[in-house]
Amino acid sequence: MINFDQNATTPVDEEVLDELIRATREFSGNSSSGHSLGSKAGKFLRECRERVARILNAADSDEIVFTSGGTESDNAAVRGIAWAMKREHSRDHVVTSAIEHRAVLAPCDWLREQGFQTTVLPVDQDGLVDMGALRDALGPKTALVSVMFANNEIGTVQPIAEIAKLAHDIGARVHTDAVQAAGKLPVDVQVLDVDALSLSAHKFYGPKGVGVLYLRRDTPYHCFMLGGTHEGGRRAGTVPVPQIAALTKALEVSERKRNEHGAELRGLRDQLVAKLLEKVPGAHLNGKLENCTPNTASVRFDGVYGGHLLRKMDEAGILASAGSACMWEITKPSHVLTALGLSDEQGGGTIRFSLGYGNTADEVDQVVETLAKLVPALRAEKQPQ
Numbered sequence: 316m317i318n319f320d321q322n323a324t325t326p327v328d329e330e331v332l333d334e335l336i337r338a339t340r341e342f343s344g345n346s347s348s349g350h351s352l353g354s355k356a357g358k359f360l361r362e363c364r365e366r367v368a369r370i371l372n373a374a375d376s377d378e379i380v381f382t383s384g385g386t387e388s389d390n391a392a393v394r395g396i397a398w399a400m401k402r403e404h405s406r407d408h409v410v411t412s413a414i415e416h417r418a419v420l421a422p423c424d425w426l427r428e429q430g431f432q433t434t435v436l437p438v439d440q441d442g443l444v445d446m447g448a449l450r451d452a453l454g455p456k457t458a459l460v461s462v463m464f465a466n467n468e469i470g471t472v473q474p475i476a477e478i479a480k481l482a483h484d485i486g487a488r489v490h491t492d493a494v495q496a497a498g499k500l501p502v503d504v505q506v507l508d509v510d511a512l513s514l515s516a517h518k519f520y521g522p523k524g525v526g527v528l529y530l531r532r533d534t535p536y537h538c539f540m541l542g543g544t545h546e547g548g549r550r551a552g553t554v555p556v557p558q559i560a561a562l563t564k565a566l567e568v569s570e571r572k573r574n575e576h577g578a579e580l581r582g583l584r585d586q587l588v589a590k591l592l593e594k595v596p597g598a599h600l601n602g603k604l605e606n607c608t609p610n611t612a613s614v615r616f617d618g619v620y621g622g623h624l625l626r627k628m629d630e631a632g633i634l635a636s637a638g639s640a641c642m643w644e645i646t647k648p649s650h651v652l653t654a655l656g657l658s659d660e661q662g663g664g665t666i667r668f669s670l671g672y673g674n675t676a677d678e679v680d681q682v683v684e685t686l687a688k689l690v691p692a693l694r695a696e697k698q699p700q
């Protein structure tokens with residue numbers, strides 16, 4: 316099986332799996348319990364928080380809140396900060412972009428239902444946020460700007476520090492969804508200058524169901540998850556120390572992979588694109604490879620239905636995706652491809668290839684060879700004999 320669908324999820328790294336098993340055995344206590352077993356888990360949890368804070372370059376480990384993953388972190392940041400900014404500063408306007416993950420767009424919709432104003436920034440054909448539209452949108456009522464660091468479908472990397480400067484100048488707070496950035500790009504909260512940032516372990520060789528919400532100290536925040544004082548009152552619920560141990564290890568391992576093999580990964584992705592465009596007639600790249608995560612390429616094939624092509628690829632042992640994994644069952648092109656200005660037909664013929672650190676040049680060649688046969692065959696099937 317060739318896995319070119321690693322933006323959907325990554326396989327758990329062996330070192331991370333060992334850590335998950337070790338921590339499950341060793342830290343069986345509840346980190347909130349005062350007895351020795353609980354204290355042992357609590358002490359290790361503090362260590363993990365410090366290690367994560369160090370990698371993200373957070374000023375203080377208290378700024379790291381562990382969650383159940385990217386969706387929860389996005390929900391908590393968008394709803395929690397906007398709600399508190401309204402309560403504390405009478406600001407009730409939220410700005411986001413048209414290509415955010417649903418985990419950001421849906422909370423923005425919810426805020427609108429609660430009486431907030433929302434602005435959804437358009438993007439250009441490469442997926443970059445329109446900075447002029449951002450400048451026009453920002454005002455004294457703006458509470459929060461939430462723009463993703465790296466897009467899951469096309470890989471576009473946004474100029475977050477520049478966005479943050481504009482937002483901070485008018486007193487707004489900034490959140491970025493960095494779920495697709497970790498392990499592929501440096502994620503430094505000081506360089507990005509954000510007040511909140513989301514991560515999810517299963518996107519960087521960790522287990523599913525655990526994530527991070529970075530919350531800069533003094534960021535107004537209302538906790539919607541009620542029922543306990545865990546995580547400094549910012550996320551109620553018994554803290555899953557073994558999963559957090561695995562997330563911490565995964566962040567360290569993926570940083571090491573990025574430093575040692577990042578250029579290789581980019582090289583493989585670039586080879587894939589160059590060969591597909593050369594060997595498959597009617598193949599086009601969506602967006603640009605510059606300003607893109609090193610592992611992602613969104614390619615459309617004229618005259619082919621992506622869902623059909625994906626099934627044939629799966630039969631041939633190749634995994635990829637049309638738009639995002641969560642949209643697998645939906646036949647309409649995703650909101651991201653539509654926002655780039657692609658027609659229904661162009662969006663419908665789009666395949667997302669997302670590589671990971673285990674992939675090889677041989678696999679790239681096999682995928683190109685297979686598609687060079689499959690795409691013309693599928694086109695011929697559509698023609699009357």
Ligand SMILES: Cc1ncc(COP(=O)(O)O)c(C=O)c1O
Binds near residue numbers: 323517639
């Ligand atoms: C950009 C982005 N944000 C958020 C999420 C949601 O993360 P999780 O699967 O951990 O809930 C995903 C997952 O696909 C994503 O790609």
